[in-house]
Amino acid sequence: MIERNGPCWCGSGQKWKKCHYPKLPEIDLTTQAKRYLKDFGILLKTAEQIEKIRAACKITAQILEQLCQHAKAGVTTLELDELSRKLHKEAGVIPATLGYGKPPYPKTICTSLNEVICHGIPDERPLQEGDIVNIDASCILDGYFGDCSRMVAIGKISHDKQLVMSTSLECLRRAIAVCKPGTPISAIGKAIEDYASTQGCSVVNQFVGHGIGLAFHEPPEVPHHYNNIQIPMAPGMIFTIEPMINAGVREGVIDPDDKWTVRTRDGKPSAQWEHTILITPSGHQVLT
Ligand code: MF3
Numbered sequence: 001m002i003e004r005n006g007p008c009w010c011g012s013g014q015k016w017k018k019c020h021y022p023k024l025p026e027i028d029l030t031t032q033a034k035r036y037l038k039d040f041g042i043l044l045k046t047a048e049q050i051e052k053i054r055a056a057c058k059i060t061a062q063i064l065e066q067l068c069q070h071a072k073a074g075v076t077t078l079e080l081d082e083l084s085r086k087l088h089k090e091a092g093v094i095p096a097t098l099g100y101g102k103p104p105y106p107k108t109i110c111t112s113l114n115e116v117i118c119h120g121i122p123d124e125r126p127l128q129e130g131d132i133v134n135i136d137a138s139c140i141l142d143g144y145f146g147d148c149s150r151m152v153a154i155g156k157i158s159h160d161k162q163l164v165m166s167t168s169l170e171c172l173r174r175a176i177a178v179c180k181p182g183t184p185i186s187a188i189g190k191a192i193e194d195y196a197s198t199q200g201c202s203v204v205n206q207f208v209g210h211g212i213g214l215a216f217h218e219p220p221e222v223p224h225h226y227n228n229i230q231i232p233m234a235p236g237m238i239f240t241i242e243p244m245i246n247a248g249v250r251e252g253v254i255d256p257d258d259k260w261t262v263r264t265r266d267g268k269p270s271a272q273w274e275h276t277i278l279i280t281p282s283g284h285q286v287l288t
């Protein structure tokens with residue numbers, strides 16, 4: 001039998017392990033990456049790309065953390081956007097939302113209050129006692145993207161608001177917990193909708209999590225509701241999970257004037273938490 005430390009069969013005089021020893025994991029990963037791209041349009045990230053995206057995610061999370069600390073009664077969401085611009089500048093990153101989409105999104109963060117499901121635009125209204133607000137930050141570092149969001153409660157909040165805040169966080173936690181190579185994308189929606197139902201909450205199905213890294217939104221789509229997406233998670237996949245959980249009906253209505261703000265159809269509260277997740281060979285890492 002030929003030994004790893006013995007001479008290579010090719011006659012080079014080098015050890016087999018340094019010469020023609022098969023690099024199985026590498027060959028596998030490349031083959032798999034090609035297949036994911038061809039079959040699903042999904043970019044499995046290389047080690048170098050992962051480090052860049054990790055850095056972008058870390059800064060995004062730090063910016064979000066600071067914004068949340070400043071979200072207090074009396075502060076307008078426009079002031080939070082101004083702080084966000086400053087923090088992005090200081091960190092040397094570009095806000096991914098600014099100018100994104102059609103019509104171009106006008107601000108550097110989304111601030112979604114109370115019955116707003118997502119994509120709320122910062123404005124002159126001061127936060128007040130009893131509000132809940134989602135702050136969503138996403139940034140670009142040297143062309144690599146990170147995306148995350150969190151809820152803040154202003155003072156004492158109603159039972160329904162407390163319920164959607166805690167349910168959406170627990171949904172995110174449970175969804176992250178199922179992430180590992182081989183698990184189908186559909187397991188995320190199942191973990192979320194199974195739990196939300198036990199809390200009497202509904203899961204928004206008009207907006208989904210998404211692949212991210214070299215672009216803001218990449219394949220795959222990551223639904224938070226029951227679905228049948230069989231694509232198995234694989235090492236190097238990076239995507240967001242961002243469940244939007246409502247106290248009442250799941251349906252949202254887009255504001256006909258600004259074309260962005262999405263409100264619950266019944267006006268009941270909604271909450272959302274978001275992380276960017278990397279699939280690793282042994283499971284997952286939260287990058288934000
Ligand atoms: N985190 C949200 C997303 O993943 C933010 C949307 S930003 C907007 O899509 F510009 F599209 F509003």
Ligand code: CO
Binds near residue numbers: 147209210242
């Ligand atoms: Co996102």
